[in-house]
Ligand SMILES: Cc1cc2nc3c(=O)[nH]c(=O)nc-3n(C[C@H](O)[C@H](O)[C@H](O)COP(=O)(O)OP(=O)(O)OC[C@H]3O[C@@H](n4cnc5c(N)ncnc54)[C@H](O)[C@@H]3O)c2cc1C
């Protein structure tokens with residue numbers, strides 16, 4: 198491989214790297230993708246797909262139990278082994294043959310090993326066997342190296358063999374007692390999953406449960422976790438973690454008290470995989486998030502593009518939105534921008550143009566697969582106020598919507614919109630409740646399309662569906 202020249206080098210073959218490379222090849226250029234672990238990245242083997250497989254059976258069972266006729270047909274308990282076996286299938290048994298075959302048919306060249314930038318547009322690759330090769334790109338290098346779990350500096354934690362999301366997601370035997378540090382997205386989803394799979398779960402939520410979602414949505418999740426038997430410790434902060442000779446983990450809390458568990462899962466956020474990438478060569482900090490312009494070109498601390506602008510960063514590693522779909526959206530913009538610049542075509546770098554990722558700032562959708570689920574798009578009320586917008590919000594009880602009451606007995610949930618008073622458009626949407634996931638795309642379209650409320654009145658939701666909450670929200674807003 199040494200001395201190989203290609204049009205574009207992509208470092209990291211997660212969902213984002215794969216999509217950048219695909220766009221490059223579709224645009225008529227050649228691409229080499231470098232991967233140090235499994236082609237498919239975190240999402241395929243340790244994140245999106247396997248976590249949702251761990252959660253799905255319990256969600257289906259819960260749905261059945263809210264319908265008396267169907268509930269009568271289901272009398273047993275969750276088959277945990279069957280859930281884990283299905284999870285294994287969704288993680289492709291941690292084998293990337295299928296994804297490698299996809300790269301091949303897409304015309305993308307795969308090089309396995311750890312990539313590091315050593316000169317302009319030049320990447321050195323160290324294989325698992327220690328062999329070193331170099332590749333040079335004619336046009337661009339794209340960093341799509343993702344993130345890893347961040348371990349907070351809690352005394353004793355690193356020596357207590359803590360789980361990160363990887364160990365939790367690939368679990369083979371459900372522990373009797375699981376302590377989770379961190380009440381964010383990973384913490385709450387894993388508390389939901391492990392509690393349903395039979396573990397006694399304690400969730401240590403120092404900064405509150407899901408502090409970045411609308412408070413009413415988080416409240417529904419806390420109530421549901423507690424009714425499922427999860428101990429939710431809001432405001433508790435671990436001061437020390439130890440594992441004794443018998444294997445029991447002890448989490449000591451600042452201010453008194455401790456939790457004993459068989460395993461401790463650390464879910465306190467992510468750090469970018471930029472520690473050993475040769476970034477110092479470009480005057481960028483090793484281990485830091487990569488700042489980018491709107492076409493995903495890396496920018497330095499002074500806001501300018503270094504060295505002629507051949508370095509791009511897409512996906513988790515730029516910290517804009519740590520979500521697969523948003524990273525793939527960036528990949529499409531970055532891949533097309535690289536092709537446009539390489540071929541001399543115009544670059545549409547204005548807001549909502551083809552080569553920018555404007556939606557990252559305004560219209561990011563997310564579904565948190567807790568019980569109940571939270572579906573959101575755009576800004577929360579607090580986020581909109583922080584962004585300096587003149588906004589108001591309205592909320593509606595989802596249980597009062599005919600479609601929801603039909604969907605499940607005792608349906609409990611809530612939805613809300615955040616309205617920009619100056620433009621009369623929706624800038625944020627949140628729904629919490631059973632099976633609200635599919636509501637989110639309508640909200641994303643309304644926000645990204647900046648559809649005025651006056652026009653939204655003409656988007657009539659079908660009766661009797663849960664989507665009728667849209668009409669109820671408009672009626673509430675008009676009062
Ligand atoms: C538990 C969990 C659940 C999640 N669930 C969801 C979900 O339901 N929906 C959702 O949208 N998002 C979810 N996410 C987030 C999602 O996993 C990420 O947003 C997504 O994986 C980011 O993709 P990426 O390609 O940027 O990075 P990654 O998927 O992390 O891929 C980066 C790749 O780069 C490789 N790499 C790193 N450094 C190098 C190097 N120097 N040389 C060569 N290769 C390198 C890595 O091995 C990896 O394969 C979840 C995250 C976690 C932790």
Ligand SMILES: NC(=O)c1ccc[n+]([C@@H]2O[C@H](COP(=O)([O-])OP(=O)(O)OC[C@H]3O[C@@H](n4cnc5c(N)ncnc54)[C@H](O)[C@@H]3O)[C@@H](O)[C@H]2O)c1
Nearest residue numbers: 349379380381382383384403404464465466519564565566
């Ligand atoms: N369904 C989904 O879309 C999904 C699922 C899982 C993960 N993800 C993505 O993965 C990313 C990472 O998730 P995450 O849950 O690790 O991060 P997060 O940022 O959502 O939550 C981390 C939580 O840990 C807490 N925390 C931080 N340091 C702590 C400490 N020392 N002690 C106690 N608590 C501490 C924080 O207050 C925060 O609430 C998220 O940003 C999310 O976008 C998405």
